[in-house]
Amino acid sequence: MKLRLRMSTLALVAAVALLSACGGQTTTPVPAAGATAAPAAGAPAADATTAPASGDQVTLTYGMWDDNQKPAMQKTIDEFQKLHPNIKVEIQLTPWANYWDKLKTAAAGGEINDVLWMNGPYFPFYASKGLLLDLQPYMDKDKFPIDQYPNTILGLYKYKDHYYAGPRDFDTIALFYNKDLFDAAGVKYPDDSWDWNTMRDAAKKLTKAPDQWGMVVWNSGQEQYMNFLYGNGGAILSDDKTKCMLDQPQSIQAFQFLVDLIYKDKISQLPQAMGDDPTVFFKQGKAAMITTGSWNVGPYSKDLKFKWGIAPLPKSPNTGNRVSVIHGLGNVISAKTKHPDEAWQFVQYMAAQPGQQILADTGTQIPTLTGLAKNWQDAHKDEPTQIFLDATKYSKEYPASVSFAEWNDVLSKGLTQIYNNQTPVEQGLKDICTQMNPILAADK
Numbered sequence: 001m002k003l004r005l006r007m008s009t010l011a012l013v014a015a016v017a018l019l020s021a022c023g024g025q026t027t028t029p030v031p032a033a034g035a036t037a038a039p040a041a042g043a044p045a046a047d048a049t050t051a052p053a054s055g056d057q058v059t060l061t062y063g064m065w066d067d068n069q070k071p072a073m074q075k076t077i078d079e080f081q082k083l084h085p086n087i088k089v090e091i092q093l094t095p096w097a098n099y100w101d102k103l104k105t106a107a108a109g110g111e112i113n114d115v116l117w118m119n120g121p122y123f124p125f126y127a128s129k130g131l132l133l134d135l136q137p138y139m140d141k142d143k144f145p146i147d148q149y150p151n152t153i154l155g156l157y158k159y160k161d162h163y164y165a166g167p168r169d170f171d172t173i174a175l176f177y178n179k180d181l182f183d184a185a186g187v188k189y190p191d192d193s194w195d196w197n198t199m200r201d202a203a204k205k206l207t208k209a210p211d212q213w214g215m216v217v218w219n220s221g222q223e224q225y226m227n228f229l230y231g232n233g234g235a236i237l238s239d240d241k242t243k244c245m246l247d248q249p250q251s252i253q254a255f256q257f258l259v260d261l262i263y264k265d266k267i268s269q270l271p272q273a274m275g276d277d278p279t280v281f282f283k284q285g286k287a288a289m290i291t292t293g294s295w296n297v298g299p300y301s302k303d304l305k306f307k308w309g310i311a312p313l314p315k316s317p318n319t320g321n322r323v324s325v326i327h328g329l330g331n332v333i334s335a336k337t338k339h340p341d342e343a344w345q346f347v348q349y350m351a352a353q354p355g356q357q358i359l360a361d362t363g364t365q366i367p368t369l370t371g372l373a374k375n376w377q378d379a380h381k382d383e384p385t386q387i388f389l390d391a392t393k394y395s396k397e398y399p400a401s402v403s404f405a406e407w408n409d410v411l412s413k414g415l416t417q418i419y420n421n422q423t424p425v426e427q428g429l430k431d432i433c434t435q436m437n438p439i440l441a442a443d444k
Contacts, residue, residue: 057088058086058088058338058339059087059088059090060088060090060337060339060343061092061114061115062077062092062113062116062346063092063094063099063103063116063117064091064092064094064117065093065099065117066096066295067093067095068298068299069364070091070093072358072359072365073091074091076354076355077089077091080349080350084342084345084346087346089115092113100122103116107129107131111336112334114334114337114338114339114343115331115332115333115337115343115347117168117329117330117332118132118157118165119327119329119330120156120157120328120330120398120400121398122400122404122405123157123159123164123165124159124401124402125402125403125405127159127164131334132165132333132335133332133335133337133340133343134162134164135163135165135166135344135347136163138348139163144348144351148369148370148371149351149368149369149370150167150328150368150392152328152397153170153326154167156328156397157330164332165347166330166332166350167328167330167351167368167369168329168330168331168350168365168368169329169359169365169366169368170328170392171294171327171328171388172294172324172325172326172388173223173227173291173292173293173324173325173391174293174313174324175190175194175289175291175311175312175313175314176282176291176300176308176309176310177288177289177309178282178285178288178289178307178308179306179308180285180307181212181288181306182202182206182288189309189311190202190309190314192312194312195314195316195317196314196315196316197317199289199314200261202289203215203261203267203288206288207267209266210269212287212288213267213268213288214268214288215261215267215287215290216269216290217258217261217262217268217271218271218274218278218419219271219416219419220278221325222325223291223292224291225258225415226396226398227291227313227322228254228257228258228316229250229251229255230323231254231319231322231323232253232254232321233250233316233319234246234251234252234253234254235248235250235251236251237401237440241399241401241443242440242441244407244436244437244440245433246429246430246436247430247433252425252426254316255418255425256425256426259418259421259425262419262421263421269286269287271416271419278290279292283300283303285306294365294366297310297380297385297388298363301382301383310383310384310387312387312390312391313391323394323395324392324394324395325395325396325397325398326395326397326398351369352369353372356368357372360372360375360379361375361376362379363376363379366388401440403439403440403443407435407436407440410432410435410436410439414431414432414435415428
């Protein structure tokens with residue numbers, strides 16, 4: 001699921017102070033096990049159901065942030081409740097912009113949702129504060145088939161060698177483009193051969209400022225700059241997560257290329273003029289290209305009024321590599337829930353065949369359970385969705401650590417200055433590292 005974290009970093013920074021009394025461990029989480037191949041069609045599925053529950057009537061609250069995914073989640077809940085009539089599940093939808101603020105406040109009061117969406121970058125903090133239920137004993141007892149899920153996603157929610165989430169979905173990044181604008185300009189569609197220079201040259205031909213831009217260049221991590229950064233051999237953190245790597249030559253080179261697209265090549269609207277949601281420029285046909293994630297295939301299929309296509313991300317001309325940042329949501333349970341067994345039954349159902357198949361068949365998200373990715377593709381048979389599955393072969397997981405919120409706030413503020421052309425790229429990245437390194441050192 002998308003990680004436009006620049007909009008919500010302050011929320012969790014404040015949570016560090018508010019939740020400091022919550023206790024728990026503060027060691028660095030176990031990193032994910034690396035990129036995974038796309039789930040193979042036809043593989044055995046996890047156990048579809050558990051026996052219908054019996055006992056007292058209980059109500060679970062389920063926290064999520066994406067209204068586009070609510071219909072699929074309600075369908076999943078309806079099917080679950082048929083098997084477990086004594087368990088009622090109520091969705092509590094909070095928009096992304098307010099989700100982490102609300103969670104911070106609720107956690108400080110000890111009353112977060114019974115079950116809720118969690119993403120990889122924020123997970124280490126909440127796990128380290130003892131706010132999430134350790135699911136390892138439940139998985140061991142019920143023989144949860146962890147071998148049927150990608151290690152890249154499972155590892156995002158592993159803390160001190162224990163799993164804390166039921167795997168839900170995964171997403172990768174690609175280049176979306178407006179076929180109508182390409183056709184009108186006589187520019188060939190992007191393909192696997194494209195590198196950064198090819199993309200830039202095409203964007204120049206597609207720019208007719210101020211009404212049409214070749215590309216949306218924006219300060220978005222998973223959706224854009226991380227892919228260029230990693231593809232060029234750069235990084236945000238060192239492998240051991242103790243040092244900022246943005247001041248290294250490969251990182252500086254990647255960010256300089258992106259900033260030059262705005263101010264030198266002039267193929268993108270200025271960041272200050274795009275507002276909080278730069279994707280609008282693509283959706284309204286005002287930009288010919290945008291890098292974004294697989295979660296947009298469904299909404300774009302329904303909402304876009306022009307012909308559009310999907311291509312792999314362009315390769316770095318310096319390394320010959322392309323990298324797609326991979327991420328996926330997990331369903332976690334509050335450590336304070338009054339109904340841990342019932343909450344686990346719900347989480348297990350969502351991760352098993354029925355819940356994962358609903359997610360796939362509705363075209364909502366790519367499921368993590370091996371063998372069901374094709375169902376998601378079939379729901380979008382008119383689009384080249386194999387690109388997102390192929391991207392798992394050159395993917396890299398989203399960087400995170402216990403102090404993510406704190407150092408990401410530094411990163412977000414520093415990059416805003418760089419993207420707004422207020423600070424030179426090299427100096428700005430060095431300043432970011434100067435501030436990030438003491439924060440990362442405290443994670444040890």
